[in-house]
Amino acid sequence: MMWAYSVAQICASLLLIYQCNAITSPIPPFVEYVHSTELQTNVADLWWSVNDTQQEITFELHIRSLGWIALGISPAGGMKGADIAIMWVDSQGKVVLQDRYASGESKPVIDDTTQDWFALQGREQNGWTAIQFKRLLDTCDPMDYTIKSGTNNLIFAYGLVDPDSTQSNGDITYHDTRRGSRRIPLRSYNDPPSEDKFANLETFEWRLDNYLVPSTDTTYHCKIHKAPSHLTTRRHSIANKMIIDPANVDLVHHLLLYECDPAAVFDEKNLPDGLCDDFAEKLELCSSNIATGWAIGGDFLLEFPQEAGYPIGGDFPVKYYLLQMHYDNPRLQSGRRDSSGIRFYLSNELRQQELGFLTLGTSSSVKALAIPPKVNNFIVDSYCLPEATQNFPKDGITVTAAFPHTHLQGKTVWSKLIRNGVAVQYLFNADAFDFNYQFNHRLPEPIKLYPGDAFATRCVYNTMNKESITWGGEKTKNEMCLNMFTYYPRMNDMYMCATVNHPSAWKKQMNVSETPSSAAIQRWLQNITWTPELKEQWQQFYNSAPRRGFYGRSGQFHSKEIKVLPSYKDLPSETCQNSTGTNQTFNLFLMLALFCQLLIVNS
Ligand SMILES: *[C@@H]1O[C@H](CO)[C@@H](O)[C@H](O)[C@H]1NC(C)=O
Ligand SMILES: *[C@@H]1O[C@H](CO)[C@@H](O)[C@H](O)[C@H]1NC(C)=O
Ligand SMILES: *[C@@H]1O[C@H](CO)[C@@H](O)[C@H](O)[C@H]1NC(C)=O
Ligand SMILES: *[C@@H]1O[C@H](CO)[C@@H](O)[C@H](O)[C@H]1NC(C)=O
Ligand SMILES: *[C@@H]1O[C@H](CO)[C@@H](O)[C@H](O)[C@H]1NC(C)=O
Numbered sequence: 001m002m003w004a005y006s007v008a009q010i011c012a013s014l015l016l017i018y019q020c021n022a023i024t025s026p027i028p029p030f031v032e033y034v035h036s037t038e039l040q041t042n043v044a045d046l047w048w049s050v051n052d053t054q055q056e057i058t059f060e061l062h063i064r065s066l067g068w069i070a071l072g073i074s075p076a077g078g079m080k081g082a083d084i085a086i087m088w089v090d091s092q093g094k095v096v097l098q099d100r101y102a103s104g105e106s107k108p109v110i111d112d113t114t115q116d117w118f119a120l121q122g123r124e125q126n127g128w129t130a131i132q133f134k135r136l137l138d139t140c141d142p143m144d145y146t147i148k149s150g151t152n153n154l155i156f157a158y159g160l161v162d163p164d165s166t167q168s169n170g171d172i173t174y175h176d177t178r179r180g181s182r183r184i185p186l187r188s189y190n191d192p193p194s195e196d197k198f199a200n201l202e203t204f205e206w207r208l209d210n211y212l213v214p215s216t217d218t219t220y221h222c223k224i225h226k227a228p229s230h231l232t233t234r235r236h237s238i239a240n241k242m243i244i245d246p247a248n249v250d251l252v253h254h255l256l257l258y259e260c261d262p263a264a265v266f267d268e269k270n271l272p273d274g275l276c277d278d279f280a281e282k283l284e285l286c287s288s289n290i291a292t293g294w295a296i297g298g299d300f301l302l303e304f305p306q307e308a309g310y311p312i313g314g315d316f317p318v319k320y321y322l323l324q325m326h327y328d329n330p331r332l333q334s335g336r337r338d339s340s341g342i343r344f345y346l347s348n349e350l351r352q353q354e355l356g357f358l359t360l361g362t363s364s365s366v367k368a369l370a371i372p373p374k375v376n377n378f379i380v381d382s383y384c385l386p387e388a389t390q391n392f393p394k395d396g397i398t399v400t401a402a403f404p405h406t407h408l409q410g411k412t413v414w415s416k417l418i419r420n421g422v423a424v425q426y427l428f429n430a431d432a433f434d435f436n437y438q439f440n441h442r443l444p445e446p447i448k449l450y451p452g453d454a455f456a457t458r459c460v461y462n463t464m465n466k467e468s469i470t471w472g473g474e475k476t477k478n479e480m481c482l483n484m485f486t487y488y489p490r491m492n493d494m495y496m497c498a499t500v501n502h503p504s505a506w507k508k509q510m511n512v513s514e515t516p517s518s519a520a521i522q523r524w525l526q527n528i529t530w531t532p533e534l535k536e537q538w539q540q541f542y543n544s545a546p547r548r549g550f551y552g553r554s555g556q557f558h559s560k561e562i563k564v565l566p567s568y569k570d571l572p573s574e575t576c577q578n579s580t581g582t583n584q585t586f587n588l589f590l591m592l593a594l595f596c597q598l599l600i601v602n603s
Contacts (some may be wrong), residue, residue, distance in 0.1 A: 009058050009528075024195075025062035027130040030121055036191045039156055040180050046071070046154070050137070050187050053446055057147060058120070058134040059088075059188060070131050071140040072102070073145045083115040083144040084108045084155075086172055087131045090164040095122035095131055096162075104221050107172070111143040129158075137187070138574070146476075147186055150404075150432035151297075151439060153331055154182045154379065183297060185433060188441035192301035198239055198345040204228050206257075206323050207243060208343025213231055213251060214275075215334035215576035218475040219327040222276035222283060222322055224266055227313050233317050236309025236351050237344040241301045243296040248338045253476060254295035254405075255440070257342060259495075260286035260320035260398050261554050276324060276474075284475050286322035288554040289495040290359050290484055292342070293403055297437030304469055305400045305446075308353035308488040312344065317492065328476050350579040356397075356490030359458045360384055360415050360427075361482040361498050361513065362472070362548075366518040368500040369472025369479045372530045380481055380542055384455040384497035384563050389557070390552035393489065396448040401486040402428030402441045407479050410435060412460035415483045422569045426457060428483065439523040449487070455497065456568065466572060469525055497551035502561055503544035 023266040025045045033047035045062040063069040072084035086108070087097045097119035100108035116139040122131035137147045158180035163172050206225040213219060244252050265494055266272065266283035290400045292302065292310070304310060312318075325340065362368040362382045371378050404413035414429040427447060459481035463470055503515040510516055510524055528534060547562040555558050 002067060002382065010447070023067040025064075025128055025130065026126045026364040027123070027128050028134050029060050029062075029064055029130070031427050035186075037182070037184060037189075037191070037286060038153070039182055043074055044156055044158075044180065044574070048186060050444065053077045055137045056134055057134065058138055060132045061156070062128055062130045062132065063156070063158045064441050064519050065160060065178075066124055066127060066129060067156045067161040068163060069158045070156060070175075072108075072155040073147055074153040074155050074181070077155070079155065081145060082108070082155055083116075084131055085135070086505075087119060087122065087133065088336045089122045089124050089129055089131070091163055093123070097131075097133060097199050097460070099144075107174075111141070111585075113143045114139070114141050116141055116144050118130075119122065135293070148284050149187050149426070149428075149431040149516050150185060150430040151183050151434040151437045152186045152432065153434075154184060154186075156180055156182075159430050170237070172296075183356030183437035186401070188439075188444060189443035190302070190429070190440055191404065192298070192299040193239075193303050193462075195241070195301060196237065197303075198518050201348070202346045203236075203343050205243065205341055205343045205344070206321070208325065208339050210337045210339055213248075213327050213329060213331045213336045213338050215329065217328075217330055217332065218477075219325075219329065221274070221278055221325045221327065221475055223273045223325075224271040224283075224286070224511070225323055226271065227316070227321070231346075232261055233311025234311055234350070235346045236354070237304070238299060238309050238347045238351070239303040239311055239345040241345070242298075242340070243343055244300065244315055244340045245338050248336065248340060249328060251327050251336060251338065252296075252340050253326040253327070254293065255340065255342065256324045257320045258286050258291040258322040258324065259291050259293045260322060261289065261556075262317040262319065262321050263555060266320060275299065282314075287557050288321065289357075291321070291357050293405070293484065294440075295405060295438035297434070298439050302440055304355055305488075307351060307480055308355045308400075309347055309351040310355045312491070324596050326474070326476075342417065350592040351583055353488035354490040355486055355488050356492075356494070357484060358399075358494060359496045359498065360455050360482045361459065363414075363498055363500040364474055364478070364480045364482075367471045367472070367506065368523055369470070369481060370521065371438055371461050371463055371479060371511045372535045373466040373468055373470070375461070375535055375539075376531065378461045378463060378539060378542075380459045380461070381565055382457040382459075382499040383549065383562060384547050384551065385560060385562065385566075386452045386454045387485055387560065388485075388494075388497045388549070389449065389453045391493065392449060392451045392453070392491070394451065396450045397487045397489065397491070398485040399447045399449060399485050400443055401429060402430075402443060403438070403446060403484040403486075404428065404430040404433055404441075405438060405480060405482040406433060406459055406461070408435050409460055409461040409463050409466070409479055410481070411450065413481065413483055414457070415457040415485075416571065417447065417449065418456055418566075418568045419450075421566075423456070425571070425573045429490070430483075454566070455563075457481070462480040469528075469530075471522065493553050493556070494551065495553045496557075497549070499547040499549050499562065504547040505541070505547075509541055509545070
């Protein structure tokens, strides 16, 4: 008992970081759901399914209370701007639901525009309340908040008694400390299974050994690992687990595993292990073939799709792997030691398919990313040309997961599939990207890609909190623009398809005759006072600058100039369609028409 209690305590106190995915509600859910998660140990559990055809989400919330219970969708994780469903099962056993809206940290008001949450059923048992309810993803109601693709902010709360509707003051009671929040991608959650599922499998780990983390703001630590020599025949990893030292959850920012090109050779007795910058040249053949990764806020256990495994050992040509750890130590603490790393679970039998990883976006460099300060919406586009996918297998590849990644200023990352000049669908849209909560998203449906397909990738940045320019680079305060996809069958010559601004673009912009170095670009831009006009011009520069497109694998990138980013017929814009059957385009049109009429009448 004592032990169970302390585990629960730890889980509760680390809730935002550790997901202890055990469901504790004693009430079985009314139906089966695609997703479930614990919101708070022994207090709150949530199940949900998304119906993409209906654009609707069905939730089931269980909370250990016989009073009112509430779930909200919030823009930033607090109450401000949150759309909240407050519900209870009354003394007659009837479910009551109120659609509410919070304009700040005060009692949310009844949403008096439209009722967009619908109670389906509910019951009380063993001191818990269970209620099933639904909502459209986008209700088009200004007193709601859209459930965007990407990472959503959920808030929950509960009271100890039901509001008494027979009293004039029969309103909800204050929740006090009975509340919590959770960041989770509702539309693309890759529910981590229970670790028990892999309990009988062979494993191996690549970790640091009590590494003394430098007392500097950002550390990139690089360590080369060799495929375990006891794996004499090829094996498949079917899941991996990030092993983050519990004491260092504040320190480990992200971890990326790169495959070194088969041509890479190392002194086996002296494998590189230290600051990445100290080994930059040695690691060149290990620096762009990203395999799996994890970043802050993500789940620790990652299971691969059932039909595919990640090959390792035996005759698999990749022999060396680079484990890159990014430590974020803004308080410059010294004496912190870390042994974090990654564990692989190996299946007993090979699976049908082998997994590969494909990264889209831009290079993480000054030449690719230079973002002015105090801009709300700075757009950096990138394009992967149809030439790059010419060698995709004729039967296509199947993409199953997406791992979008930027640093602090990123707010949206998306990639669209472009076929014959037409945007077919999003590969993945992290419309609501949250740097502090990064996930490996499971695509709602796997997506097939064929030779000749192209991809447009966009990263959108908000630099309103910055005083100076933000550069592309690896430090936390630098920016990146990456969208990494898991797919099968694996191709061994295609890891990355990305862009960087072409040297000619920089020469023209800076009015110099020689290709400027990164340092020269930085010196030149550092002097600029960013007026609104200049910021606008800089966005224009990014919209029209020629790019160098590069694709392939490390050491063997193909490169091609892209004079202008190709245009394509875009996806139809998402228009709101609320229950009256009107839509906002129409309403805007109507308002404009009325306004014009007014002008005519008045003149
Ligand atoms: C979505 O809803 C439609 C209409 O109710 C239903 O026919 C379909 O099976 C649902 N899809 C899923 C995945 O539940
Ligand atoms: C570019 O540089 C040349 C020579 O340094 C100068 O003559 C020209 O005026 C400059 N053009 C602009 C637009 O600054
Ligand atoms: C930047 O401004 C300083 C002082 O205003 C000047 O001395 C320097 O030459 C400028 N640097 C560049 C690269 O324009
Ligand atoms: C539909 O949307 C319009 C515009 O947002 C809003 O004024 C109207 O009240 C909505 N009607 C219903 C029934 O949702
Ligand atoms: C929204 O209204 C506009 C104007 O009437 C119409 O052209 C458009 O097709 C409507 N969109 C949808 C999704 O109903």
